[in-house]
Amino acid sequence: MIEVSQIKKSFGDQVVLNSVSFSVKEGESVAIIGRSGTGKSVLIKHLVGLLSPDEGSVRVDGQDLVGMTERQLLGVRQKFGMLFQSAALFDSMSVHDNIAFPLRRSGVTEVAEIDRRVEEVLGLVELPGVGGKMPSELSGGMQKRVGLARAIVHRPQIILYDEPTTGLDPVVADSIDQLMMRVRDHYKVTSIVITHDMRCARRMGQRIIYLRDGQVYLDALADEVFNSNDPQVARFIRGEADLKEADFS
């Protein structure tokens, strides 16, 4: 379904992604983990064509996104839903209009149908009745949930989650994890989660891809990764700093 092949991406002199390759099958749930600054968010933006690689290819259902114009990409993006790190709700629109936006874009015009589906997903993310509020009136966790509702309302084939639990307290992070699992199991969608939250990775990832220094260091089933004897992987999973790597100069 998604095939990333040998992609390289640099910003100025800084190489962010260096020959990254992996593939994700239909219905699979993959967690991409790695330390901050290893290019996880840059990678996820390549999957939906928000960024274009300097080299390599990104294929979605056989279509190579590299070289497509912005208008050609619009068709491919209809297959995606994305939850952004900052939720990225439109602050000039109410919660209802935010969630209704992708529905209207996908051609649903009947007001009753839009209202019904908006309420349905608001119920799924346990926020019934907040449709009339503005995003600025919601807490960070509620904004994430509305972002999730917006990402799933048009029933996409693939959902991308960019750091879904970052900046949330453990209880709210747990509720977001559970919602993502509910969406994965309820809609049977392909899910790709970018995270450095190990609990989130463990719950969401049937397969784990560990990114290190802009490269795929390990791509394996979740149990193999979490029981790995590789010192780099084990330290990252336990959240232990390697002081030899630290630069105090």
Next chain:
Amino acid sequence: MNAAKGELSSFVEGMGRVALLACEVVRSIFSVRLNWAEFMKQMHFIGLKSQFVVLTTGASTGMVFCAQTFYQFHKVKMDTATLGVVGVAMTSELGPVLAGLMVAGRVGAAMTAELGTMRVTEQIDALRTMATHPVDHLVVPRVLATLISMPLLTILAWATGIFAAMILAGSLLGVETAFSLKHMYFYADEEDILMGIIKALVFGLLISLISCYRGLNCGNGAEGVGRATNEAVVHSCIAILVSNFFLTLFLRALLYQE
């Protein structure tokens, strides 16, 4: 010297990219359904809410220009030609240029800041992932609303400028209003009005395209948005002043059959 060269090269490169944005806008206008809700919102913000600042600028400029012209013409006993000069200047030059500069400051800055903030908070990326082209959803309504509003605001600047000048000339400067109006009708032609409208359309296009381009391509963080907003206003004002000179020469050759 190098800094000035860098500024100039960045300005020229930016204008090239603005031209590409203009092509995308034209393509969108003819192929994608207009976002009417956003268009009406922009009409309200650009057209309706700019009236006060344009009205004040028009009236103030009309009165000052009238007074200065009167003091010079009075020396050669041509008092009643005052309103004729004010009429020609307001319709073909001062009206569109001043309305353009005011709209660039009020509307252009707001457009860039809004789109820039949307960019840094990933709202533009969110729009793109929802299969929506930012040009269709954000730029086209703003460009069309500015294109429609600018001529109307320019007409408002003319009307208030000329009316304020007429009141000043008739009541305080002692100029005979009937003769003044006759001279104004004699000197100000339809071509002056047409020139003013064409200039207003061009300025509206420049302001909206430059402001949207700067907003969609601003740097990161609050500093990036601030810098983009500043550049949008400065570049819009420069573009208005430079294009005004060439438009005057071009339109004069095109419209005025001597």
